[in-house]
Amino acid sequence: MVEKTGNPSLPIEITPTEDTFKTPNIETIVLGDLTWINIEKPTRVETEYLAKHFPFHQLDLDDTLSRVQRPKIDEYPDYLFIVLHFPVWQKEAQIASATQISIFVSKNYVVTLHNGDIRQLRELFQNCKANEINRQENMTRGSAFLVYRIIDILVDRCFIILDRILGWLDSVENAVFDENVETAVEIARLRRDIIAQRRIIWPLRTVIGELATKLHRYMTTDLDVYFGDVMDHLNKIWDTMDECKEIVEIYKDTDYVLSNERLGKIMRVLTVLSTVAIPAAIISSIYGMNVRLPGDVDSPHGLKTLVVLGIIMLLSSVFMLVFFKRKRWI
Numbered sequence: 465m466v467e468k469t470g471n472p473s474l475p476i477e478i479t480p481t482e483d484t485f486k487t488p489n490i491e492t493i494v495l496g497d498l499t500w501i502n503i504e505k506p507t508r509v510e511t512e513y514l515a516k517h518f519p520f521h522q523l524d525l526d527d528t529l530s531r532v533q534r535p536k537i538d539e540y541p542d543y544l545f546i547v548l549h550f551p552v553w554q555k556e557a558q559i560a561s562a563t564q565i566s567i568f569v570s571k572n573y574v575v576t577l578h579n580g581d582i583r584q585l586r587e588l589f590q591n592c593k594a595n596e597i598n599r600q601e602n603m604t605r606g607s608a609f610l611v612y613r614i615i616d617i618l619v620d621r622c623f624i625i626l627d628r629i630l631g632w633l634d635s636v637e638n639a640v641f642d643e644n645v646e647t648a649v650e651i652a653r654l655r656r657d658i659i660a661q662r663r664i665i666w667p668l669r670t671v672i673g674e675l676a677t678k679l680h681r682y683m684t685t686d687l688d689v690y691f692g693d694v695m696d697h698l699n700k701i702w703d704t705m706d707e708c709k710e711i712v713e714i715y716k717d718t719d720y721v722l723s724n725e726r727l728g729k730i731m732r733v734l735t736v737l738s739t740v741a742i743p744a745a746i747i748s749s750i751y752g753m754n755v756r757l758p759g760d761v762d763s764p765h766g767l768k769t770l771v772v773l774g775i776i777m778l779l780s781s782v783f784m785l786v787f788f789k790r791k792r793w794i
Contacts (some may be wrong), residue, residue, distance in 0.1 A: 485647070493593050493601040495603040499573045499759045500610060502589045504580040514575065519543070519671055520568060528566040528577045535671040542569040546611075546680055550618050550666060551625055552581045559657050560625060562664045563620070567611060571682050574607050576614065584621050585614065599752050606684040612691060615672060619697050624666070626701055629658065631709055640719045648723075658712060662705050669698050736788060743780035 488510045493500040503510045511525040524545045529534050538545040546567040563582065568575035590596040602613045615789040632654055639647040674739060676691035 468712055491589065491593070491601070493589070493599065495599050497572050498603050498607055498610070500589070500592070500603065501573065501575040503575070503577045504586070506577045510556070510577070514568075518573075518575070521543070524568070524597055526565075527775040531564060532565060535667040537671055537674055539678060545680075545718060545752070546671070546675065548577050548615070548618070549664050550582060550668070551622065553625060553628070558653050560661045560664070567614070569607050569679070569682060571607060574614075576612050581617065582621065584617050586706045588614065590615055606682060608679040608682040608687055609685070609690075611675075611679060612687055612694070615675070616690070616694050616697075619672075619694050619701075623697075625661065626704055626786060629654070630704075632657075633708060633711055633715075640715050640722065647719050651712060651719060655709075655712050657718070658705060658709050662702075665698065665702055665705060669695070669702060684703065710782050736785075740784050740790075742779045743784070746775055 466668070486581065489503060489505070489507075490510060491502045493502075506528055506744075508529070511528060514520055515522065516526055519542050521538075521540070524538060527545075529545060531549050535549050538549050544567075544568065548565045548567070549562040550565065551713075552563045553560050561580055565582075565585070566577040576585070578585060588602070593604055603610055636647065636650055636654055639650060672691070672694060676688055
């Protein structure tokens with residue numbers, strides 16, 4: 465948690481840009497004293513609008529446009545500023561990347577800014593906007609409960625990605641023992657994805673663990689149990705990720721051992737074949753020299769000599785095979 469000093473309520477000087485006169489892309493839901501403002505794909509236009517109508521610190525508004533912020537909670541007298549990261553699967557890159565969700569929360573409002581990458585968050589807002597029952601269910605218990613509902617849905621969504629990883633692990637396991645030549649590449653991709661998601665989930669646990677305490681001043685009812693349930697889900701996700709990491713390391717080692725074993729078998733067969741052929745190669749090379757030898761093909765007994773040499777080559781090869789078998793080399 466980072467606490468920034470200074471008075472964020474002071475007027476903020478805004479430098480006009482080419483987008484200044486564009487209409488902000490802002491959606492709003494109002495229920496009683498609580499307002500939920502949702503902004504997808506925020507730009508400088510939306511942050512300038514928020515700067516004019518809310519006492520938000522300019523540094524926080526800049527953070528909503530940044531993709532390199534770490535998950536955090538900034539606490540002010542009038543509001544909390546929360547930055548969270550959640551994994552989003554990138555199909556082309558075959559890896560999960562972090563998408564940022566920024567939340568401003570006070571007693572009478574909740575402002576969410578995100579890139580629109582998470583379908584469940586968009587659906588939650590649209591359902592609350594279109595359906596009175598959903599609006600009452602999520603917004604009547606105050607801003608802190610609405611933040612809990614948003615985070616709960618986002619954390620539960622992580623289980624969908626976790627199920628995909630578990631399915632991927634099963635396919636990799638089958639590939640390891642099916643002698644698939646592409647297994648090493650698939651294991652490397654899986655390891656990279658697991659590492660990326662662990663990097664996203666780890667700081668998220670810390671921030672959400674502190675969030676219940678920071679939101680107490682905006683709670684109309686005790687929400688410790690609810691946030692405790694979210695933490696249980698996050699801990700389960702983390703433990704499963706940790707287990708997946710250990711399993712994929714085992715698969716990597718197993719694939720390495722099996723690959724070496726397969727290579728060893730191939731090399732052993734090739735070595736035996738080349739060794740068995742050595743006597744024949746020696747004899748044939750001797751009689752292939754351009755000199756006169758006893759029993760030459762041109763001599764009267766040349767045909768008999770060829771037969772005898774063939775038998776000698778065959779017997780030497782059989783002898784070497786028997787010798788290798790008794791030594792248990794083959």
